[in-house]
Amino acid sequence: GAGVSQSPRYKVAKRGQDVALRCDPISGHVSLFWYQQALGQGPEFLTYFQNEAQLDKSGLPSDRFFAERPEGSVSTLKIQRTQQEDSAVYLCASSSRGLAGNTGELFFGEGSRLTVL
Amino acid sequence: GQQLNQSPQSMFIQEGEDVSMNCTSSSIFNTWLWYKQDPGEGPVLLIALYKAGELTSNGRLTAQFGITRKDSFLNISASIPSDVGIYFCARLGAAGNKLTFGGGTRVLVKP
Numbered sequence A: 001g002a003g004v005s006q007s008p009r010y011k012v013a014k015r016g017q018d019v020a021l022r023c024d025p026i027s028g029h030v031s032l033f034w035y036q037q038a039l040g041q042g043p044e045f046l047t048y049f050q051n052e053a054q055l056d057k058s059g060l061p062s063d064r065f066f067a068e069r070p071e072g073s074v075s076t077l078k079i080q081r082t083q084q085e086d087s088a089v090y091l092c093a094s095s096s097r098g099l100a101g102n103t104g105e106l107f108f109g110e111g112s113r114l115t116v117l
Numbered sequence B: 001g002q003q004l005n006q007s008p009q010s011m012f013i014q015e016g017e018d019v020s021m022n023c024t025s026s027s028i029f030n031t032w033l034w035y036k037q038d039p040g041e042g043p044v045l046l047i048a049l050y051k052a053g054e055l056t057s058n059g060r061l062t063a064q065f066g067i068t069r070k071d072s073f074l075n076i077s078a079s080i081p082s083d084v085g086i087y088f089c090a091r092l093g094a095a096g097n098k099l100t101f102g103g104g105t106r107v108l109v110k111p
Helices: none
Strands: A006-007 A009-013 A017-022 A029-035 A044-048 A053-056 A067-068 A075-079 A088-095 A113-117 B005-007 B010-013 B019-024 B032-037 B042-047 B055-058 B061-065 B071-076 B085-092 B099-100 B105-109
Touching: A009 A075, A017 A067, A017 A088, A029 A075, A044 A067, A044 A075, A044 B042, A075 A088, A075 B071, A088 B042, A113 B085, B005 B085, B005 B099, B010 B019, B042 B055, B042 B071, B061 B105
Parallel strands: A009 A113, B010 B105
Antiparallel strands: A006 A017, A017 A075, A029 A044, A029 A088, A044 A053, A067 A075, A088 A113, B005 B019, B019 B071, B032 B042, B032 B085, B055 B061, B061 B071, B085 B099, B085 B105
């Protein structure tokens, strides 16, 4: 597609529910990133994929968070047993460059806003 | 937590004014980037800086990579209403795998 597409745009979950957020990166982009943005804050890094390989998951806040990109294109961020502190906007970004050539230019989606009640 | 400190946290602009914001860090970095985020959207790259002392323009925007490699500033000249939004500085990690963002400067229109 023309840009990074994320779904759903809005998700309301009851505490304890599992949620899955989808990211469709720009076609052909090698790198894919997930960020978490709390209200009034800057985006915080969660995890990074180069093609299907998850090379960095150091930002995932707990083992309730899991991300995958099985075929090197679409990615899913799954949050199990959601807690209120998980409420945030989850941003996906992609880049045509891999690790070695990363210039910092990322193309972001509009985000998925998760509200946990 | 945020390792990049942005100031001011917010500012009001009047159409036609020049505005300036900056970003500082206690560590040295090789890449500085400035992104803008509009409400309900993801951040969009405005300017990237890769060399200490570098001064780069993009239309009415000008950004500089501080000579100490610990700071950067962004200037907007002759501001217009669509300049409203949140401006984030970001640095690229040494491994090239992630951006770290500052807390943002919120630009609002004077009532």
